[in-house]
Amino acid sequence: xxxxxxxxxxxxxxxxxxxxxxxxxxxxxxxxxxxxxxxxxxxxxxxxxxxxxxxxxxxxxxxxxxxxxxxxxxxxxxxxxxxxxxxxxxxxxxxxxxxxxxxxxxxxxxxxxxxxxxxxxxxxxxxxxxxxxxxxxxxxxxxxxxxxxxxxxxxxxxxxxxxxxxxxxxxxxxxxxxxxxxxxxxxxxxxxxxxxxxxxxxxxxxxxxxxxxxxxxxxxxxxxxxxxxxxxxxxxxxxxxxxxxxxxxxxxxxxxxxxxxxxxxxxxxxxxxxxxxxxxxxxxxxxxxxxxxxxxxxxxxxxxxxxxxxxxxxxxxxxxxxxxxxxxxxxxxxxxxxxxxxxxxxxxxxxxxxxxxxxxxxxxxxxxxxxx
Numbered sequence: 372x373x374x375x376x377x378x379x380x381x382x383x384x385x386x387x388x389x390x391x392x393x394x395x396x397x398x399x400x401x402x403x404x405x406x407x408x409x410x411x412x413x414x415x416x417x418x419x420x421x422x423x424x425x426x427x428x429x430x431x432x433x434x435x436x437x438x439x440x441x442x443x444x445x446x447x448x449x450x451x452x453x454x455x456x457x458x459x460x461x462x463x464x465x466x467x468x469x470x471x472x473x474x475x476x477x478x479x480x481x482x483x484x485x486x487x488x489x490x491x492x493x494x495x496x497x498x499x500x501x502x503x504x505x506x507x508x509x510x511x512x513x514x515x516x517x518x519x520x521x522x523x524x525x526x527x528x529x530x531x532x533x534x535x536x537x538x539x540x541x542x543x544x545x546x547x548x549x550x551x552x553x554x555x556x557x558x559x560x561x562x563x564x565x566x567x568x569x570x571x572x573x574x575x576x577x578x579x580x581x582x583x584x585x586x587x588x589x590x591x592x593x594x595x596x597x598x599x600x601x602x603x604x605x606x607x608x609x610x611x612x613x614x615x616x617x618x619x620x621x622x623x624x625x626x627x628x629x630x631x632x633x634x635x636x637x638x639x640x641x642x643x644x645x646x647x648x649x650x651x652x653x654x655x656x657x658x659x660x661x662x663x664x665x666x667x668x669x670x671x672x673x674x675x676x677x678x679x680x681x682x683x684x685x686x687x688x689x690x691x692x693x694x695x696x697x698x699x700x701x702x703x704x705x706x707x708x709x710x711x712x713x714x715x716x717x718x719x720x721x722x723x724x725x726x727x728x729x730x731x732x733x734x735x736x737x738x739x740x741x742x743x
Contacts, residue, residue, distance in 0.1 A: 377660055380652060381729040391734040393668075394714040396527065396555055396691050396725035399581045401641065408644035409583065409637050430639045437646035438588040441654070442553075442572065443563045447625035448596075450589040451634050451642075455554045456483040458573025458589035459521075461629050462550055463487035465599035466519070470495025475513045475520040475547070477503045481527040484552040488521055503531050504681075511541045519548040524556035528718055529681035530665065530691030530725075532556060539568035548595070554578055554587075558649050559690045559727070560658045570595050576638075579690065579727065582645030586638030591626050605632035657728045661690040664726040664735055668692040671739040680721055693721035696743065704743050711741035 386392050386400035412430075415423055435449040452458045464487070474488050476498050488498060499513040503526055514520055520542055525532045535551060542549035551572045553562060558579035564572060572590040576582030591599060601608050601622070607630050610621045622628040649657070662685070669683050672694040680693035695701055705717040715738075716723045726735065 377652065377656060377728050378731075380648075381731075383648070384729050387729065387734075389712065391711075391713045391738050392730065393724040393726050393735075393738055394716055395559075395578055395581075395727045396723060397716045398577050398584060399579070399727065401583065402581055402645065402648055404648050405582055405641040405644045408640040412637050412640045427636050427639075430636065430643055431634060434586075434588075434639045434643040434646060437643055437650060438590070440650055441557070441562075441646060442590060443565050444590050445593065448590050448593055450591065450626040450629040451639060452573065452587040452589045452629075453585055453635060453638075454587050455552060455573045455575045456487075458571075458587055459483055459550075459552060460487050461589060461602055462571045462573075462591070462599060463491065464602040465629075466548075467598070467600075468494050468496050468518075471497070472518045473497040473499055473516065475499045475501060475510070475517050477501055477522055479503050479526050479529060479531070480521075480523055481552070484521055484523055488519075503529075503533060507534075507537055507541065510538060511545070514541050514545045514547050517545070517547050519550060521550040521552070523552040523554075524560070524562060525689040525691060526681075527555055527691070528693055528721060528723065530555075530683070530689045530693065531681050532560065532687050532689040534686065535562065535567040535569070539566070542570075543568040555691065556689055558654065558657070559661045561654050564590060564592070571599075576642040576645055580642070580645050580649060581727070583638050583641040586635050586642040588642075589626065589629060591629070593625075596626060596628065599629075601629050601631065603631035607632055607634075652728070660728040661726065662688055664728075664730055664732070665690050665692050665724075667732060667735045668694075668724050668726070668739065671736070672742065675739065675742055677742065690727065691723060691725045693718065693723045694742075695721050699743050707743050708738065708741050711737070713738045713741055 383402045435446045438449045439446045548570045553572050553574040557574040570592050575587040577584040611617050669692045677694040677696050701717040701722050704722045708715050
């Protein structure tokens with residue numbers, strides 16, 4: 372394919388011509404490949420309608436295959452969703468909960484990985500709260516007798532990266548369903564659902580996977596699919612759904628049972644291209660680059676008198692760095708960065724910066740120079 376190093380891919384991201392883009396934890400810019408894939412479908416539908424429908428099916432299958440490769444799953448364990456929240460809700464609402472069941476959850480989570488579990492309290496489900504920075508023995512203590520543990524791969528504000536393999540081992544030992552919200556890490560750091568004993572995982576494509584909004588993956592282990600009922604039901608949840616005259620409501624034999632009706636076809640074209648680009652580059656090469664760039668932000672911000680939201684280590688650092696400065700509003704800092712063509716985000720009183728692999732060290736230094 373002609374690419375020899377990471378920065379050979381930089382030209383695939385035209386955003387670099389006008390912005391220093393440090394906002395991948397919010398919405399990532401599209402690569403030329405993802406944009407071109409969606410443009411090609413739009414043009415085809417403009418000119419031919421659904422005449423090439425078989426190619427749409429190939430795009431769906433291709434997205435599932437690429438997602439499965441990325442997380443070491445099988446295609447039969449991947450469903451295509453519209454977002455991470457839909458994936459989380461599918462698991463939270465699809466299990467047969469009983470009064471007295473308990474869930475291990477974490478204080479620092481984004482609302483989409485808290486609200487669905489908290490709503491189960493109305494059914495008598497108990498939440499055992501922990502911090503993501505708690506030692507493993509504290510998490511192990513909470514997992515004893517629990518039915519499910521839900522955690523994010525990377526926390527949306529602090530950038531703390533969980534030790535999924537260690538927590539997965541706890542869940543394996545305790546017989547606990549392990550659920551992971553992977554949106555803030557998948558595409559930037561390696562993740563192996565087998566090694567981590569993950570029962571289910573959800574991730575949208577529009578952050579570190581560099582894909583479009585409105586298209587996500589849901590992984591559900593083959594062994595657990597019969598324990599999770601579809602919570603939305605349409606014509607595509609069932610086996611033989613392509614036979615429109617059929618009225619057999621037996622579920623599909625794979626994770627497709629969680630797909631309710633027509634998929635986001637143009638999104639699937641973009642997601643497939645984005646996933647295949649990440650696979651081509653190699654997450655094992657992306658991860659140290661993202662870690663290094665975020666370390667540079669962390670160090671530079673602290674040198675300018677900023678407080679950072681978490682202490683970064685080689686094991687727990689990720690692509691997110693949130694900073695703040697006493698006496699200066701986060702919105703004002705974010706606005707100052709914006710005036711200097713730096714894209715960052717104001718979140719909960721912090722300014723969050725999140726570089727991907729194609730950002731340069733020089734751009735990081737320019738962004739730091741623009742801090743108030």
